[in-house]
Amino acid sequence: MKRAKVASLAVIISVLVWILAGCSSMPAPQGGKLIYGLTLAPSGIDPHVNASSELGIPLTSVYDTLVWQDLDGEFVPGLAESWEVSDDGLTYTFHLRRNVRFHDGTPFNAQAVKFNLDRVVDPQTKSQKAVFMLGPYDHAEVVDDYTIKVYLQEPSAPLLDSLSQVYLGMASPAAVEKWGLDYQMHQVGTGPFMFKEYIPKDHLTLVRNPDYNWAPTIFGHQGPAYLEEIEFRFFVEPATRSLALESGEAHVMGEIPPQDAQRLSQDPDFQLIPVALPGTPLMLFVNTARPPTDDLKVRQALIYATDREAIVAAIFKNLSPVAYGPLTAVTLGYDENVVGLYDHDPELAKDLLQQAGWVDANGDGVLEKDGQPLRVEAYLMSWGFMPEVAQLLQAQFKAVGVEMQSQVVAYPAALEAAREGKHNLIPFSLSSSDPDILRTFFHSEGGFNWAKVRDPRLDELLEEGARTLDLEKRKALYAEAQRIIMAEALIIPIRDYVNLNAAQGQVKGLRYDLRGWFPWLYDVYLAGGRSD
Amino acid sequence: MITSIPVLWSVTTLVFLMVHLLPGDPAELMLAESGGSSRSIAQLRHQLGLDAPLYVQYGRFLANALRGDLGRSIFTNRPVTRTILEQLPHTVQLAVAAMMVAVTIGTALGIAAALNRNTWVDNLCVTIAVAGASMPIFWSGLLLILLFSSRLRWLPATGQGALKHLVMPAIVLGLASSGSIARLVRSSMLEVLGQEYITAARSKGLSEYMVVCRHALKNALIPVVTVMGLQFGYLLGGTVVTETVFSRQGLGWLVVDAILWKDFPIVQGTVLWLAAIYTLVNLLVDISYAIIDPRIHYD
Numbered sequence: 001m002k003r004a005k006v007a008s009l010a011v012i013i014s015v016l017v018w019i020l021a022g023c024s025s026m027p028a029p030q031g032g033k034l035i036y037g038l039t040l041a042p043s044g045i046d047p048h049v050n051a052s053s054e055l056g057i058p059l060t061s062v063y064d065t066l067v068w069q070d071l072d073g074e075f076v077p078g079l080a081e082s083w084e085v086s087d088d089g090l091t092y093t094f095h096l097r098r099n100v101r102f103h104d105g106t107p108f109n110a111q112a113v114k115f116n117l118d119r120v121v122d123p124q125t126k127s128q129k130a131v132f133m134l135g136p137y138d139h140a141e142v143v144d145d146y147t148i149k150v151y152l153q154e155p156s157a158p159l160l161d162s163l164s165q166v167y168l169g170m171a172s173p174a175a176v177e178k179w180g181l182d183y184q185m186h187q188v189g190t191g192p193f194m195f196k197e198y199i200p201k202d203h204l205t206l207v208r209n210p211d212y213n214w215a216p217t218i219f220g221h222q223g224p225a226y227l228e229e230i231e232f233r234f235f236v237e238p239a240t241r242s243l244a245l246e247s248g249e250a251h252v253m254g255e256i257p258p259q260d261a262q263r264l265s266q267d268p269d270f271q272l273i274p275v276a277l278p279g280t281p282l283m284l285f286v287n288t289a290r291p292p293t294d295d296l297k298v299r300q301a302l303i304y305a306t307d308r309e310a311i312v313a314a315i316f317k318n319l320s321p322v323a324y325g326p327l328t329a330v331t332l333g334y335d336e337n338v339v340g341l342y343d344h345d346p347e348l349a350k351d352l353l354q355q356a357g358w359v360d361a362n363g364d365g366v367l368e369k370d371g372q373p374l375r376v377e378a379y380l381m382s383w384g385f386m387p388e389v390a391q392l393l394q395a396q397f398k399a400v401g402v403e404m405q406s407q408v409v410a411y412p413a414a415l416e417a418a419r420e421g422k423h424n425l426i427p428f429s430l431s432s433s434d435p436d437i438l439r440t441f442f443h444s445e446g447g448f449n450w451a452k453v454r455d456p457r458l459d460e461l462l463e464e465g466a467r468t469l470d471l472e473k474r475k476a477l478y479a480e481a482q483r484i485i486m487a488e489a490l491i492i493p494i495r496d497y498v499n500l501n502a503a504q505g506q507v508k509g510l511r512y513d514l515r516g517w518f519p520w521l522y523d524v525y526l527a528g529g530r531s532d
Numbered sequence: 533m534i535t536s537i538p539v540l541w542s543v544t545t546l547v548f549l550m551v552h553l554l555p556g557d558p559a560e561l562m563l564a565e566s567g568g569s570s571r572s573i574a575q576l577r578h579q580l581g582l583d584a585p586l587y588v589q590y591g592r593f594l595a596n597a598l599r600g601d602l603g604r605s606i607f608t609n610r611p612v613t614r615t616i617l618e619q620l621p622h623t624v625q626l627a628v629a630a631m632m633v634a635v636t637i638g639t640a641l642g643i644a645a646a647l648n649r650n651t652w653v654d655n656l657c658v659t660i661a662v663a664g665a666s667m668p669i670f671w672s673g674l675l676l677i678l679l680f681s682s683r684l685r686w687l688p689a690t691g692q693g694a695l696k697h698l699v700m701p702a703i704v705l706g707l708a709s710s711g712s713i714a715r716l717v718r719s720s721m722l723e724v725l726g727q728e729y730i731t732a733a734r735s736k737g738l739s740e741y742m743v744v745c746r747h748a749l750k751n752a753l754i755p756v757v758t759v760m761g762l763q764f765g766y767l768l769g770g771t772v773v774t775e776t777v778f779s780r781q782g783l784g785w786l787v788v789d790a791i792l793w794k795d796f797p798i799v800q801g802t803v804l805w806l807a808a809i810y811t812l813v814n815l816l817v818d819i820s821y822a823i824i825d826p827r828i829h830y831d
Binding site: 043044046049050051052053123125126128129132133181182184199200201202236410411412413415416417419428430432437439440441443445446447448449 | 556557563569571572576579604611
């Protein structure tokens with residue numbers, strides 16, 4: 001009798017223990033394979049060498065960075081536990097985390113950091129992005145195994161932001177030397193996932209790093225990632241993306257077209273994850289060096305004639321906000337005084353054009369001056385809904401007497417036309433978490449100065465902005481720059497970018513970094529356990 | 533063999549000039565991903581060797597090519613030859629499969645037409661042959677995708693690896709070549725069937741099957757082999773479109789992508805390889821005559 005009691009008690013206890021043990025692992029089931037849809041097959045995927053945003057989506061999970069940036073823009077420790085900046089802003093001292101190992105088992109240390117930074121600036125690397133992110137980097141000095149000093153030629157405000165991105169992620173020196181020119185097919189970092197295989201245009205596979213034990217505080221847990229494996233597949237054709245999600249070919253998909261996103265957001269089986277992107281909005285550069293847009297009044301009239309609300313509603317299904325200036329509203333240094341500067345006002349547009357001497361003498365609906373019709377030429381890329389936007393613009397300009405001729409050209413040809421200044425209008429945009437991106441477009445020496453602006457004050461503000469480490473002073477500089485850009489009507493802003501990601505309902509814990517492009521897959525798991 | 537060298541040289545020179553004449557600058561395209569100053573663009577252009585005058589770039593390319601070094605891809609920085617060798621098997625697989633489709637369909641149609649001369653069978657076969665030869669690949673490819681992938685869901689629309697991925701691309705590409713093979717088999721078969729030795733074979737009381745397959749077909753196929761050599765060039769060209777339509781890997785996809793992104797070394801290298809393969813195949817065709825027809829000798 002007594003023995004039976006003891007036995008049944010033991011059974012009850014063991015059942016309880018079993019249930020409790022089960023409960024503790026409930027919130028995040030281990031294992032499973034996630035299929036992630038990418039939208040573009042990049043030509044090269046070494047972050048130190050190549051520039052595409054698409055490569056960062058998988059590789060952010062392969063590489064750790066010295067610092068990370070939380071969603072409020074604060075820098076938090078990554079592979080560097082702490083850092084100090086000298087008063088002159090020229091020397092950064094990083095104290096590195098110990099006991100971190102690359103996926104190939106080699107240790108991470110100060111020598112590895114120096115190796116990586118030197119690799120990026122080596123002309124033989126032919127870096128397309130990382131070297132420019134490092135900017136005024138001069139050299140690095142290994143103080144001891146876990147301390148490194150980085151010396152700059154001049155202060156660089158965007159440096160920490162750059163160091164927090166995958167393009168300056170830390171690669172295993174041993175692997176880089178072993179694989180040489182083929183390294184991009186065998187990448188080795190310290191991140192929560194290890195590079196397994198890349199078949200161009202087909203798939204890229206990552207597997208869990210079982211030893212990962214140094215997650216930054218921005219993440220929701222510690223230790224290895226939940227997912228066992230992630231396979232990235234390419235869905236280049238926009239129309240196929242939501243179909244792939246709905247047919248179960250992919251768990252997560254980026255850049256869903258607005259009309260599909262609208263449909264998915266109403267379907268309880270799917271979640272729409274819109275992420276506002278910092279950087280520049282979709283905007284049309286207005287060429288200040290080519291008639292008739294060399295006249296400020298004409299440029300201003302074009303912005304007043306543009307009904308952005310109508311464009312955003314018709315083409316972007318109100319899933320992205322109207323843009324007002326050269327930076328999107330979520331970008332560091334965005335100046336909200338640009339809001340309402342050029343509200344849609346066709347009457348004012350007509351007045352301005354009249355003041356500039358344009359009248360419709362022959363009654364054909366298009367204004368003329370000195371016998372010449374008021375005609376603007378637009379060059380368009382075929383993607384990003386640019387032809388659709390141009391169609392609406394054409395009608396809106398027509399309403400104030402401006403004729404717009406537009407041609408869709410191949411991407412390299414569009415860049416060349418813009419460089420040579422053949423356009424009156426040409427659209428473009430770049431993502432960036434730092435307002436220094438304005439230097440690319442509005443500095444007289446900017447690589448993509450398609451408004452053809454040469455304004456000494458603007459140059460000074462943009463240069464000073466890149467050098468100023470004090471955040472408040474920096475914001476004031478960029479606020480003035482934004483005011484000048486809009487006062488000079490150098491752009492017609494259209495809409496802020498929102499990356500419309502969508503996922504199946506079972507995907508849990510998916511968040512995107514501050515840049516809006518790069519998913520934090522470390523915390524992701526599939527509800528309902530394994531799935532493959 | 534010696535004559536192939538001027539062919540390869542002129543092909544590569546033409547392509548070199550053509551890709552450099554197209555608008556666009558790789559350095560600018562790269563920085564358009566992330567921004568930068570005009571100085572950064574110039575710096576990148578210099579690193580890539582694109583700031584040198586065209587004749588210097590051409591001289592560099594030619595000197596390296598003669599040593600067997602086709603350079604490195606501008607975008608991936610990987611050796612061009614290795615990149616091409618990775619893609620070559622995919623294209624050869626597609627071209628060979630398509631050739632098999634073309635020869636099978638073409639020969640069958642041609643024989644059927646010849647044996648049923650001036651009947652409705654003949655007309656039907658000729659119509660199919662002409663239609664096959666005139667349908668553009670991108671159009672027939674999309675039609676097949678619509679039917680077999682979207683509607684019936686029998687075959688995958690894109691991708692590669694398994695045999696099922698190869699079926700549609702091979703048929704589309706092979707069909708385009710089968711037309712000319714069919715017409716050739718038909719006329720050559722008709723000619724052979726009128727020869728005296730066929731009459732002799734028939735008078736010996738051989739079955740029609742033996743007469744056609746053993747005696748007539750062997751001789752009727754000689755001109756077909758010539759055309760196969762020429763068609764192989766057409767097939768290699770056709771893989772460019774086919775690979776794009778079915779988003780398959782291969783040299784076609786590689787070169788289209790490289791043209792879009794102005795990756796000069798890849799374009800030049802791929803064209804050089806394709807030209808070399810084409811020349812080699814034609815050489816093999818010449819040699820194979822001697823095997824099929826013992827009357828032909830090369831001294």
